[in-house]
Amino acid sequence: MRATLAIVRKDLRIEWRTRETATTLAVLGVLLVTVLAFAHDPDPDAAPLLVPAVLWSAMVFTGLLGVERGFLLEREQDCLAGLRGAPIDPTALYAAKLTVNVLLLGATHAVVVPLTGLFLHVDLWPVLPSLAVVLLLGTVGFAAVATLFAFVTVRLRTRQVMLPLLVLPLLIPLLIAAVKATEAVLGRGLGGAPDALGVLVSFDVIFVTAGALLFPAIVKD
Amino acid sequence: MPPLVSVALDARGIARDFGGRPVLRGVDLSLGGGETVVLLGPNGAGKSTLLRILALLLSPRDGVVVIQGLDGRAARAEALRHVGYLGHESACYPDLTPRENLEFYAELYGVDDPVRIDELLEWTGLAEAVRRPLRTCSRGMVQRVGLARVLLHRPSVVLLDEPFTGLDPAASEALDERLRALRAAGCAVLAAVHDVPRAAALATRVLILHAGRIAWTSPASVPDAAALAEVYRATAVGRG
Amino acid sequence: MELWLGAIGCAGLVGALYVALLVAPAAVGESVAQRILYLHAPSAFAAYGCIFVVAIASAVYLWKRSEAADRVAVAAAEVGVLMCTLVLVTGSIWGRARWGAWWTPDPRLTLTLILWAIYLSYVLLRAFGGDDEEIAPYAAVLGIFGVLAIPAIRVSARLMKGMHPSVLAPREGGSGLADPSMKLAFWGGTVAMVLVAVTLVLLRTRLERAERETNALRRLADAAEGVGG
Numbered sequence: 001m002r003a004t005l006a007i008v009r010k011d012l013r014i015e016w017r018t019r020e021t022a023t024t025l026a027v028l029g030v031l032l033v034t035v036l037a038f039a040h041d042p043d044p045d046a047a048p049l050l051v052p053a054v055l056w057s058a059m060v061f062t063g064l065l066g067v068e069r070g071f072l073l074e075r076e077q078d079c080l081a082g083l084r085g086a087p088i089d090p091t092a093l094y095a096a097k098l099t100v101n102v103l104l105l106g107a108t109h110a111v112v113v114p115l116t117g118l119f120l121h122v123d124l125w126p127v128l129p130s131l132a133v134v135l136l137l138g139t140v141g142f143a144a145v146a147t148l149f150a151f152v153t154v155r156l157r158t159r160q161v162m163l164p165l166l167v168l169p170l171l172i173p174l175l176i177a178a179v180k181a182t183e184a185v186l187g188r189g190l191g192g193a194p195d196a197l198g199v200l201v202s203f204d205v206i207f208v209t210a211g212a213l214l215f216p217a218i219v220k221d
Numbered sequence: 222m223p224p225l226v227s228v229a230l231d232a233r234g235i236a237r238d239f240g241g242r243p244v245l246r247g248v249d250l251s252l253g254g255g256e257t258v259v260l261l262g263p264n265g266a267g268k269s270t271l272l273r274i275l276a277l278l279l280s281p282r283d284g285v286v287v288i289q290g291l292d293g294r295a296a297r298a299e300a301l302r303h304v305g306y307l308g309h310e311s312a313c314y315p316d317l318t319p320r321e322n323l324e325f326y327a328e329l330y331g332v333d334d335p336v337r338i339d340e341l342l343e344w345t346g347l348a349e350a351v352r353r354p355l356r357t358c359s360r361g362m363v364q365r366v367g368l369a370r371v372l373l374h375r376p377s378v379v380l381l382d383e384p385f386t387g388l389d390p391a392a393s394e395a396l397d398e399r400l401r402a403l404r405a406a407g408c409a410v411l412a413a414v415h416d417v418p419r420a421a422a423l424a425t426r427v428l429i430l431h432a433g434r435i436a437w438t439s440p441a442s443v444p445d446a447a448a449l450a451e452v453y454r455a456t457a458v459g460r461g
Numbered sequence: 462m463e464l465w466l467g468a469i470g471c472a473g474l475v476g477a478l479y480v481a482l483l484v485a486p487a488a489v490g491e492s493v494a495q496r497i498l499y500l501h502a503p504s505a506f507a508a509y510g511c512i513f514v515v516a517i518a519s520a521v522y523l524w525k526r527s528e529a530a531d532r533v534a535v536a537a538a539e540v541g542v543l544m545c546t547l548v549l550v551t552g553s554i555w556g557r558a559r560w561g562a563w564w565t566p567d568p569r570l571t572l573t574l575i576l577w578a579i580y581l582s583y584v585l586l587r588a589f590g591g592d593d594e595e596i597a598p599y600a601a602v603l604g605i606f607g608v609l610a611i612p613a614i615r616v617s618a619r620l621m622k623g624m625h626p627s628v629l630a631p632r633e634g635g636s637g638l639a640d641p642s643m644k645l646a647f648w649g650g651t652v653a654m655v656l657v658a659v660t661l662v663l664l665r666t667r668l669e670r671a672e673r674e675t676n677a678l679r680r681l682a683d684a685a686e687g688v689g690g
Contacts, residue, residue, distance in 0.1 A: 006328035014316045018356070038557050073314070077363075081278055082312030082370065086329040087298040090511045120526060147604070152599040156590050169578035170606055173613035195620055203613045210609055218598045220280065239678035303466070 007096035021069045021106050025062045029112040031059045037119035047120040052182035054120065055136065056175055058112045063105055064164050065141055067150040070097040075154065084219065085213035091149060094124065094215035098208070101143040102136075109135050122186070130185045137200040138178035143171050144207040149214060175202050205218070227254050229409035230378045235274055235284035236433075237267075244270050244283070246433035252378060252409035257400060259420040260413040263457050268413040269308070271430065272382050275411070278308035280352035288378060291416070302330070305376035307384060311367030315356040319347050319366045322355065323373060330374040341369040346395065361392040368399065379413040380404060385419060389423055399425065421446040431457045467660035473653025477503075477646050486604035495559070499646045501551035504544050505573065511658055512608060514574060515583070519604035522597065531597045531619070532673075534604055534647035538583045540658055545577035549610030571618035579607040593673060 015021055036054045056122070072078040083093055117124040124131060146167050153163040177199035184193035223380040226459040228251050234394045235248040244267040252258055261269050273279045275286055277293045279302060288292035291300040323338045342348050355363055363385065371379060385393050400423060403410055414420045420427055427439040427449065444452065479497065518534035521527055549570070556565040564570075583603050591598040 001333075003329055006325060010314070010317070010321075010325045013321065015313060016583075017316050030563075062627075076315055078308055078310035078313055079312050079314060080311075081273075081306070081308060082326070083329075084278055085301060085304070086326070087305055087331075088300040088329055089298075139589065148602065152602075156596075162586070162590070163335060165582050166603060169575055169582055170610050172575050172578075173610060173617040173630050176617040176620055177613070195616055199616050199620070202611075203441075206609055206613070207606070213555070214602045214605065218602055220598070241677050242684040 001091070001172045003086075003092035004095045004099070007083075007093060008099050011070065011073070011096065011100045014127060015100075015104075021066055022104055024068045028062050029058045029108045030115060032061050033112055033115050033138065037116070042120070044121045046123045046184060049123055051116055051120055051124075051186060052179040054107075054113065054116050054217045055135070055182060056178050058116075059105060059109070059135075059139065059142065060168075060171070060175070062108050062140075063101075063146055064167070066104055066108075067101050067143065067146040067204060068154050068163065069104075070100055070147065071154040088113055090216035090219045093219065094151075094170050094212055095153075098140075098143050098147045098211070101147050102139055103141045105143065107134075109139070115192070127185050129192045131182070133180060134181045134200070137181075137197075137204055138174060140170060141174045141200065141207060144204065144211050145174075148211045148218075151215070151218065155172045168191045173199060176202070226254070229254050229289060229330045229412075230275065231287045233285050235280045235281045235286070237269065237270055237274060237279065241272065243433055248430070248433070248435055249282070250428065250435060252411055254377065254409050255404055256360045256409045256425050257404050257412070257423055258332065258412060258426045258428060259424035260428050260430055261420055261453055261457070262413070265354050266430045266457070267337075267433060268430055269382050272306065272380050272413055273308070274412070276304055276380050277301060278359060279304065289361065290432060302374060303376050304373035304378045304380065306380045306382075307364075307367050307373070308382045309386070311363045311370070313366050314372055316354050316356055318351055319358075319362075319369070320351045323369060323411070326370050326373055332374055337373065337422050339371060345369045345399070357451055360387050361389065364388065364392075364396075368396075372403075373428075377408060379410045383413055383415055385414065385416065393419075417450045418446040421449045429453060466663070470656030470660055471654050473568045473649060473656060477650030477653050482507075485590035491639055496556070497551050497555050497558075499650050501548060501555060502647060502652040504547040504551065505569070506656035507549055507654045508541055508544035508573065508576070510655060511537045511662065512543055512580060514662065515541060515580065515604040517630035519601035520620045522601045523605075526674075531601070532666045533614060533662070534601065535587055535669050536662045538580050538587075538604065539665055541659070542580050544654075544658060545573050545580070549575045549577060566621055568615065568621075571616050571621065575614050575618075576607065576611070579603075579610065583607070586666055651678050 001125070033054055036050070036057060040050055042050055066165055071080075074083065084090070113124060113135075115121070149163060149166045153166065177196040180196035181190065181193050183199060184190055184196065192198065223435045228369075230252040232248065232250050233239060235245050248271060250258075260268050260271070270279065274281050274284075277286065277288075277297055282295075286300075288300040288381065289303045291303070293300050313319075315324075317325070319342065320338065323341065327333075327338060342351060345368055347362060347365055347369065355366060358366075368384070371381075384396060388396065400410060400412070406427070408413070412423070414423070424439070424443050425439075427435040427443055428435050431437075437452060439449075443449070489541040514537040515534050518530045522534060522686050547667050552565075552567070552570045552573070553563050556567075556570075569579060583600055586596060586603060587593070590599070
């Protein structure tokens with residue numbers, strides 16, 4: 001645990017110093033919301049229906065581009081060897097990168113959500129707590145899968161294409177549930193979508209656990 | 222071979238393939254405290270691979286590595302506490318300062334002593350560079366931070382892969398001095414080195430790696446540079 | 462051995478299809494096209510079987526680093542994708558015949574589609590990811606994750622069904638199999654298809670082994686050439 005916190009702090013410090021990833025992701029999120037909103041050009045009545053799709057498309061898009069950063073930075077100066085040579089549990093590395101990715105995506109949400117509300121004529125403020133819960137659950141599930149495979153794809157030649165290819169099919173159930181839950185939040189409230197919530201929570205539990213258990217097996221050499 | 226004070230690292234039967242070809246075919250070696258063993262060998266002989274296996278960063282196809290009596294496979298995390306490895310790159314983050322890098326690794330290794338970091342920064346001559354990110358430092362300074370990182374947890378076995386490459390004469394002298402200090406402190410040092418005269422000057426024992434095996438071990442006293450160059454030529458370059 | 466299994470499997474399939482097409486009575490209220498169920502459902506059994514084999518073989522590989530387990534995983538993934546394709550195509554044809562739609566939001570079909578995508582990405586990872594030895598652990602994790610996703614996929618697929626409540630998919634081979642000859646066609650076909658799948662996996666495993674040995678020999682030959690020349 002101490003190792004996880006140390007790595008998270010280290011990553012955040014590097015991010016703070018360079019500010020690369022958070023800014024690029026936020027800008028990308030803004031661009032995507034703009035494109036989606038304007039391309040659809042919906043009537044003010046129909047617009048709120050688009051909110052779930054826009055929010056989650058933005059997360060997937062920015063997430064796929066952002067999760068590799070955590071492992072890319074370990075490739076410089078062979079820092080991964082430094083981490084693997086330390087007497088720490090390999091799971092700590094996974095947990096740390098997962099945490100940082102969730103935080104970065106959270107920062108992106110903080111920019112995307114207000115903008116979506118603005119363009120699609122929806123007042124998201126009253127439902128913010130429930131929306132935040134759904135965003136958190138969906139983001140954790142996404143990061144659990146994407147972080148693990150980012151470790152893989154960072155080391156492959158065909159990198160850019162591979163990550164979406166490997167990760168998107170697995171994430172379809174999560175995204176369906178996230179969209180359903182978001183719809184519920186905007187409509188009758190979170191209680192109206194117990195199944196979707198169930199999928200989100202169980203997906204998170206299953207894949208964070210599986211990721212933590214299986215990560216040491218792939219970080220071996 | 223002089224009688225060893227204690228066997229810090231013992232490796233038997235190390236074999237490893239790379240891309241389907243065998244690179245190491247059964248390497249045996251041991252390191253004792255206070256020794257400075259130099260590993261010579263042509264490019265592609267497998268020196269880096271061997272060092273990484275000894276540092277427990279790669280698993281050999283066959284063979285066992287035992288560090289301070291701890292099995293490298295069964296007790297890996299424990300064994301890692303006794304090893305420090307410096308490869309071609311420093312394993313230090315370019316966007317952090319030397320001090321921040323050392324503080325990070327101190328947390329990973331559970332080194333609680335705050336004075337230790339100051340000590341190491343002094344010892345490696347980095348005291349004045351502490352405030353600048355590593356990206357802005359010279360190669361010599363980066364390498365010194367790497368060495369400081371390696372020594373942070375006071376390992377009894379230090380493995381260095383071509384530590385003198387890219388260093389100017391002053392920096393090489395300084396590194397030489399530090400390696401002698403390590404020897405005096407009882408550390409077991411294994412360094413892969415390119416340069417034969419430097420090997421002769423530095424080593425208490427020389428090994429030549431060729432065709433995946435230790436092809437030659439120096440006798441009780443290491444020969445001088447000229448003789449060593451001759452042996453090296455005969456062993457590693459003449460064949461194949 | 463594969464030859465026998467394959468022969469029995471194929472004969473079984475032919476037999477089952479004969480019964481399915483000519484002997485079994487038509488299901489109540491269904492057209493001739495309903496008979497495609499006798500190909501559709503067995504393929505589904507075979508597909509899911511293959512997918513579980515991938516997951517188990519992957520787990521064995523990660524645990525024991527057994528190369529044989531890895532080869533089985535590769536083979537089962539490819540055959541699984543093949544079987545899934547069969548399920549999707551027959552399901553689509555059936556949907557078109559019955560409701561005029563090439564795609565129906567049947568939860569089981571959705572599950573098969575997503576699994577098809579997951580294991581197709583497994584096959585692509587192995588094809589383009591690089592050295593077998595290097596990517597085997599990564600592919601193994603993917604193989605296991607695919608199976609872990611199944612509960613989530615099943616529930617969320619049902620969530621989607623909410624969009625088209627009027628389209629109700631028939632229960633596969635459920636209470637519709639009144640006549641014993643229908644049962645024979647159904648279960649006989651299932652056994653036969655599974656045998657065919659097993660045969661294909663065994664053959665593909667053997668092929669994979671031969672491929673890897675050839676590659677290893679080729680690399681040794683290249684290396685020897687390099688040293689001598």
